[in-house]
Amino acid sequence: MPESKPPRTLKHATLERLMHYYHYIGEQIAQQSMGTVSSSEIAKLLDTDDTVVRKDMAAIGVRGYPRVGFKADEVLAAIRDVLGFDNAYRAIIIGAGRLGSALASYPGFSRYGLRIDALLDSDPSRAGAIEGGVEVRPLDELESIIEAHNVGLAILTVPAEAAQPLADRMVNAGLRAIWNFAPTSLVVPSGVLVRHEHISVGLAELAYHLNRRDTKEASE
Amino acid sequence: MPESKPPRTLKHATLERLMHYYHYIGEQIAQQSMGTVSSSEIAKLLDTDDTVVRKDMAAIGVRGYPRVGFKADEVLAAIRDVLGFDNAYRAIIIGAGRLGSALASYPGFSRYGLRIDALLDSDPSRAGAIEGGVEVRPLDELESIIEAHNVGLAILTVPAEAAQPLADRMVNAGLRAIWNFAPTSLVVPSGVLVRHEHISVGLAELAYHLNRRDTKEASE
DNA sequence: AGTAAATCGTGAATGAAATCCCGGTTGCTT
């Protein structure tokens, strides 16, 4: 019997949803030991359509069982596999401000195969402190830490002005990806992957819809 | 001369980009007093295509000038207008943990017409403290604060278990929108707008691409 | 056993977004 062949490249929208599935199914499985979950069940909880869920499952090569649903462990395994949760990435956080500390203590990362090795801060007096189980190190150890721990990803939570120079240093030290929480864009060589997390894009959407609702009410 | 008629509804993707434009143009205008900006200039910085930028401008009713570009102040005004930055929204933050405090002191919000009126926390002993210019209040004042300040939006930065009960209380008190940073989904009546900010979807994308790059290198 | 109900799988249709293409306008240069 020929196995279904998952497509080579996952689409952006699918990727975004996979993490939601992973989270939700993981939670459910912990609570009630539920071995199976239906597409419509997932869909209702994530406020989407059941067809979408089935298509996503197909995309990561998971098959469902009619009248039963999908086996939770199969789904989780497939997501772990396709997202590479098992080849643990080493990461560091730059900037031990409130956001950096909050991220350092976020328990989700370790579940997703991301290991935070250090939290760097420009204020040397903070070195040695522990934030969320991670040691704070002075910023001038940046290069040596990247090389010593074979760090692939840096999480940037510094003020906007500091971001670009730091990015340059890290790229030089051999870093391959940057998760940028600083409110500014970064210029990097083409081999390096940057994901820019801009908190206020969410705000834009909220503001727009809140506003539209108001004017609609007013004109009706 | 007939003005161009912007479409009634802005598309999701456009909304996401508008905030980037706003940010970028605002910054540039402050630094070098630059009265005009071309679509390709914006596109390069935000790593997208110039056609996209022009289409977005058309969508919010801004016209450009051939050989010159777009007038920065016109663009900013149009974005402020369409996103309603000028009818200031009152908001509260629930959960004065690290993330809640970080958001309270984020200077961006006030620029975008969002005013944080209070920071509520379940630990009453924290009441009275000031975080990022916002006063911490005990959680049992939730309803009275919402009503007294006519709060339309709540920013939820609490542990997953606490989120749903709080959402229920807030909806009862007349809240109209929730910006949910808790790692769980919320069920609310249909009149209420929820935006779920899930930090790890960004991680999913990074993990996937990092992984794909590795295997690609290995097989070539 | 046989029928009914739930659930998956997928192809077709619709809708959204990105990209391509090219004509039109304006400022700059000479």
Next chain:
DNA sequence: AAGCAACCGGGATTTCATTCACGATTTACT
């Protein structure tokens, strides 16, 4: 004054995403 180059505008095309519709499969029930 004329030509050029930079930029916009908007139609056409293509890719991506969602929704719809329906047949196929399996379990539960009578």
